[in-house]
Amino acid sequence: MITFESLSKHYGTTRAVNQLSVEIHPGKVTGFLGPNGAGKSTTMRMILGLDAPTSGRALINGQRYDQLTYPMHTVGAHISGTAGHPGHTPRTFLRALAQSNRVRQQRVEQVLEESGLSSVATKRIRGFSLGMRQRLGISAALLADPDILILDEPMNGLDAQGITWIRQLMRNRADQGGTVFVSSHLMSEVQQVADQLILIGRGDLIANATTQQLINEATELVVTVRSPHVLALADLLTSRNLKFRVVDEQLIEVIGLGLQATGALAFANGIELHELSAAHGSLESAYNQLTQESMEFSAPSVERG
Ligand SMILES: Nc1ncnc2c1ncn2[C@@H]1O[C@H](COP(=O)(O)OP(=O)(O)OP(=O)(O)O)[C@@H](O)[C@H]1O
The missing domain is CATH 3.30.70.790 (UreE, C-terminal domain)
Known part of the structure; x- marks a missing residue:
């Protein structure tokens, strides 16, 4: 379980995350949605101890990330950006990661297989497409077979087959009792797979509801x-x-x-x-409506009523 307790992060006058209090439960895929600049990545970074909160706390199973004995075994994360050094191959990168995190080397071949990277396991990461890098980042998150998965915009750059794969993977992990927390700025990417949806805009919580509740509102x-x-x-x-x-x-x-x-x-x-x-109405339009006022960058609105 992931818990936010009045979690806030301010950069100067920018309130990237503001007094967020939410619980993210096991056995579910929880979609974390918001327009660009809403504060999704900042929140995820705070869970992982990559950013320090201005106030409040982000806890994993009741502990801060830096209090976990073997973090990778508890929480696997893929935060947007590149995974692995360009000179590495997927196999050398994952082997090094396994070694430094007390993970069995056999897991490397398993996650390469699971991520569809076995055929490029000896190719340099330097030449990888965004989709392949996403798969590599996700394979690293899965390496220690953690109960909690945190994925920041994992569908960026994935083709249709890749998107189906990641949806299936998230579903399976949640069905096996895992906690899956996945961010996206597009409702269409997560609505099929998310059980719970947390919507934020300009750092503020807009909605925390089951997908069905939001559908009822949207319809x-x-x-x-x-x-x-x-x-x-x-x-x-x-x-x-x-x-x-x-x-x-x-x-x-x-x-x-x-x-x-x-x-x-x-x-x-x-x-x-x-x-x-x-x-x-569609869930997509409900989402657009709910987040419209909190868009950091948007065309002038003509909405009334
Ligand atoms: N290191 C930083 N210094 C200053 N401002 C920052 C920093 N990181 C993020 N911000 C600001 O905090 C706000 C939230 O950014 P964040 O990247 O968390 O949003 P996001 O929801 O992940 O957006 P996106 O979908 O575009 O990645 C934005 O206004 C952003 O400009």
Whole structure:
């Protein structure tokens, strides 16, 4: 289990992580989601003792990382960046890592196999693609067969086959009772595999919910309306305390009112419509909505309601 207790990290005036209190439980894949700059990597680095918190604590099974006797045997991590020296091969890199961390050398061949790197085990890391480097980083995280896995954006650079592989790997580890904590800035990457989703934005916790809870929230009925009088319709909805999103000058999404009621409201107020259609929201759009206000870099928003 991983525990954050009022975990904060400030860089000058930037609150990279702010008073985060969350528990990440075994037997589950927990997705850690947030836009670029939300504070995901900083949080993961603090778990691993690579960054010191400004205040609060990040604990692994109740202990700080530096208090663990054999850290690699408890927690395996792959933090974005390169794994291994460019002059190494996957085999020499993993053998050295195994040696310095009291791991059986047989594990090297097992993780090479498991990570799909056996055929390039003697090639220099220097020439590796981003996807191969990701596989190598993940194989290093798996080396000591730890119960806890921390993976920072592991799907970056992976092809479709690689993404299926990493999803399966995370699922298997969680099903065997492991704790899997995986970050991504894309909901689409983790929604299929994550049981629990922790959303952060600008260092603040936005949501900590099961994927099903977020889906329930996301599946509100959204009616898309195309009209040359979007602002008039928006004013009407505002006056009735109804939720909506102005997509552009001609397009508005009405949330929760339903198809017929939306059409009837427009008709009763003489608002010309060119399109009226209903669909349930996706988890992706719920995520975008929840994180929009906390984007560090974003286009000007036209959202209202
Ligand atoms: N060493 C540092 N010095 C100063 N500011 C930093 C440092 N590391 C991170 N930050 C800032 O802290 C905030 C959180 O960054 P972090 O890398 O943790 O976000 P992230 O969610 O991992 O983003 P990404 O998806 O882009 O990797 C950002 O505003 C970032 O600019």
